[in-house]
Amino acid sequence: MPKIDLEKYSMKSEEHEPSELSKFKENRDDLSEVGYEIDEKERSGSYFQLDHSVLSSTSGQEGIEISTTTDALKKYDWLRDYWWNAVSPDKDRYTKQVDLKQTQGYFIHLLPGVKAEFPVQSCLLISQENIAQNVHNIIIAEEGSEVHIITGCSASHGVNSALHLGVSEIYVKKNAKLTFTMIHLWGPEIVVRPRTGIFIEENGTFTSNYVCMNPVKDLQMSPTAYCDKNARATFQTIIYASKDSKMDLGSNVFLKGDGSRAEIISRVIARDNSEVISRGDIIGKGRDVRGHLECRGLMLSNHAKIHAIPELEAETAEADLSHEAAVGRISEEEIEYLTARGLDEEEAASVIVRGFLNVDIEGLPKHLEEEIKKKIEMSAAVM
Amino acid sequence: MLEIRGLTVDVAGRCVLNDVNMIIEEGEAHVLLGPNGSGKTTLLLSILGFPRYKVKEGKIIFKGEDITDLHTSERVKRGIGISFQNPPVIKGVNLGSMVNICMGEKTDEITERTLELAGKMNLSEEFLKRDVNFGFSGGEIKRSEILQLIAQHPDFVMLDEPDSGVDIENMELIGKMIGELLQRDYLPSRRKRMGLIITHLATILDYIHADRAHVMLNGGIVCSGTPEEILSGIKKNGYEGCMRMSRKLGIL
Numbered sequence: 124m125p126k127i128d129l130e131k132y133s134m135k136s137e138e139h140e141p142s143e144l145s146k147f148k149e150n151r152d153d154l155s156e157v158g159y160e161i162d163e164k165e166r167s168g169s170y171f172q173l174d175h176s177v178l179s180s181t182s183g184q185e186g187i188e189i190s191t192t193t194d195a196l197k198k199y200d201w202l203r204d205y206w207w208n209a210v211s212p213d214k215d216r217y218t219k220q221v222d223l224k225q226t227q228g229y230f231i232h233l234l235p236g237v238k239a240e241f242p243v244q245s246c247l248l249i250s251q252e253n254i255a256q257n258v259h260n261i262i263i264a265e266e267g268s269e270v271h272i273i274t275g276c277s278a279s280h281g282v283n284s285a286l287h288l289g290v291s292e293i294y295v296k297k298n299a300k301l302t303f304t305m306i307h308l309w310g311p312e313i314v315v316r317p318r319t320g321i322f323i324e325e326n327g328t329f330t331s332n333y334v335c336m337n338p339v340k341d342l343q344m345s346p347t348a349y350c351d352k353n354a355r356a357t358f359q360t361i362i363y364a365s366k367d368s369k370m371d372l373g374s375n376v377f378l379k380g381d382g383s384r385a386e387i388i389s390r391v392i393a394r395d396n397s398e399v400i401s402r403g404d405i406i407g408k409g410r411d412v413r414g415h416l417e418c419r420g421l422m423l424s425n426h427a428k429i430h431a432i433p434e435l436e437a438e439t440a441e442a443d444l445s446h447e448a449a450v451g452r453i454s455e456e457e458i459e460y461l462t463a464r465g466l467d468e469e470e471a472a473s474v475i476v477r478g479f480l481n482v483d484i485e486g487l488p489k490h491l492e493e494e495i496k497k498k499i500e501m502s503a504a505v506m
Numbered sequence: 507m508l509e510i511r512g513l514t515v516d517v518a519g520r521c522v523l524n525d526v527n528m529i530i531e532e533g534e535a536h537v538l539l540g541p542n543g544s545g546k547t548t549l550l551l552s553i554l555g556f557p558r559y560k561v562k563e564g565k566i567i568f569k570g571e572d573i574t575d576l577h578t579s580e581r582v583k584r585g586i587g588i589s590f591q592n593p594p595v596i597k598g599v600n601l602g603s604m605v606n607i608c609m610g611e612k613t614d615e616i617t618e619r620t621l622e623l624a625g626k627m628n629l630s631e632e633f634l635k636r637d638v639n640f641g642f643s644g645g646e647i648k649r650s651e652i653l654q655l656i657a658q659h660p661d662f663v664m665l666d667e668p669d670s671g672v673d674i675e676n677m678e679l680i681g682k683m684i685g686e687l688l689q690r691d692y693l694p695s696r697r698k699r700m701g702l703i704i705t706h707l708a709t710i711l712d713y714i715h716a717d718r719a720h721v722m723l724n725g726g727i728v729c730s731g732t733p734e735e736i737l738s739g740i741k742k743n744g745y746e747g748c749m750r751m752s753r754k755l756g757i758l
Contacts, residue, residue: 419597454594456594457594457596459556459557459578460590460593460594460596461596461607462577462578462579462582463554463556463578463582463587463588463590464582464604464607464608464654464658465579465582465583465607465608465610465658466579466607467577467579468577468579474596474599474603474607475596475599477598477599478596478597478598478599478637479597479598480598481597481598481599482598
């Protein structure tokens with residue numbers, strides 16, 4: 124990926140007032156597309172950040188704390204133990220920039236045993252031209268808690284150039300269950316560098332769903348999960364890369380604890396001149412660990428590129444790791460099969476594309492599931 | 507009526523069908539016999555109009571219309587349906603959705619009608635939710651194909667070895683359903699649907715009672731007659747005998 128000139132982006136942002144939230148009520152559909160419900164209905168908590176200003180951080184259920192990380196650090200000394208613990212500030216230039224020039228970020232905290240009735244939502248939105256948004260987020264799901272966090276990251280219409288850097292440190296404690304669904308809707312000129320580290324304690328379950336169906340200039344991320352004893356990590360990624368998008372994505376799982384499990388599933392579609400590197404790495408260290416990686420790519424253009432890099436590293440004879448990777452175009456035989464059932468070629472191709480992207484995302488609110496389906500329909504239809 | 511007149515077809519520049527002639531009248535079921543590689547499947551897929559099968563000469567007339575240059579989906583809309591021998595897996599597309607597509611419905615939901623049809627083929631709701639053809643057994647593939655055909659409700663049914671890889675138990679069900687599909691339970695004069703069935707086993711014929719049989723060798727039809735005559739001839743002298751006879755008669 125080309126080196127990003129960080130100086131090019133402005134650290135100055137105009138202040139936004141919470142009252143500005145109301146203006147988003149008019150075009151709520153834009154936010155629904157990334158899973159954010161502006162009226163906060165059927166949500167157990169909400170965090171909304173516009174550029175560098177936090178317009179909402181509200182909890183909708185007892186036992187769920189939501190604030191900015193800046194406020195949380197002031198409030199809780201113990202939070203220092205979690206700060207720059209799952210991600211190192213020295214990891215790269217981007218984490219360094221977030222360390223030195225942080226512009227807010229959310230703190231989501233589930234107290235022990237708390238089960239969120241509805242998903243907790245967050246939205247990180249960029250509305251100002253040429254701005255750098257450097258957020259640092261912390262999520263802690265304490266022992267035995269359960270939550271689905273939906274986080275949408277997007278840029279307003281008309282923003283031609285911007286930088287989003289996001290450090291997220293996620294802690295899934297003993298027996299806790301965290302599902303983290305992230306939907307990206309950037310723009311053809313936005314540069315994005317998320318940096319995510321996840322610690323999953325004994326018997327904890329972490330599921331990541333990542334969906335990006337719209338063009339982005341340059342996006343690179345590689346979240347890393349560390350599994351303790353009997354912990355489970357699942358990463359599901361759905362990418363529809365179009366235009367000149369450049370994406371380098373991967374998920375890494377360290378199976379440290381005995382009996383831990385990992386599953387990485389990715390579906391990548393590349394059309395136009397897009398380029399996607401689809402990575403995955405499972406490292407088996409503990410006894411009786413198991414991991415599977417499934418990496419599939421569908422090429423819809425002769426000018427696009429998909430580079431699948433599935434990696435497995437066993438550091439013990441008791442690791443059972445496997446992968447399957449396949450990249451290709453839509454098969455003629457499948458098209459013919461569908462035309463023999465009465466579809467024309469275009470309809471047949473969109474059925475195949477839809478099927479290809481059809482990954483079950485558990486626990487998704489009906490509305491969001493429909494949004495994602497709609498996006499898939501739309502992408503499949505414009506072939 | 508389906509009429510094939512002097513059909514010559516190339517695949518990848520090689521002539522695979524040569525001057526094939528055949529007439530299937532309304533309500534008739536025909537059987538196509540012949541050794542592997544003789545061109546039987548090619549004939550079916552040429553009638554269906556897959557782009558790889560280039561018609562060099564001849565015509566396909568279906569219900570009075572020349573369909574030789576029509577796209578497959580247009581032929582299907584006019585009432586042509588097929589059960590494939592080895593259909594492909596389509597990941598993420600379940601059998602239920604395929605049945606809906608066959609019925610011309612856009613929904614992915616499994617409808618009452620689909621469930622009812624699947625029940626007839628002894629296929630469960632769970633099975634309808636499976637990716638089409640993924641991990642299906644031989645018998646399941648055939649049942650799934652016939653289910654789709656029933657949903658499609660075609661006027662002309664082509665079946666490519668509907669009995670291969672099927673165990674005895676499934677054979678009875680499949681035989682019965684194909685018989686129903688081809689309206690073999692109707693009085694002959696009431697039958698409307700036409701059929702063309704490729705088979706290597708005579709077992710399926712117990713359920714279908716076909717009207718006519720054809721033997722295909724080297725891309726051409728070398729003899730036609732009642733299924734009984736043709737089958738006993740093959741049993742006695744093999745396809746070789748057919749070929750010798752055809753040579754003698756100057757057909758080959």
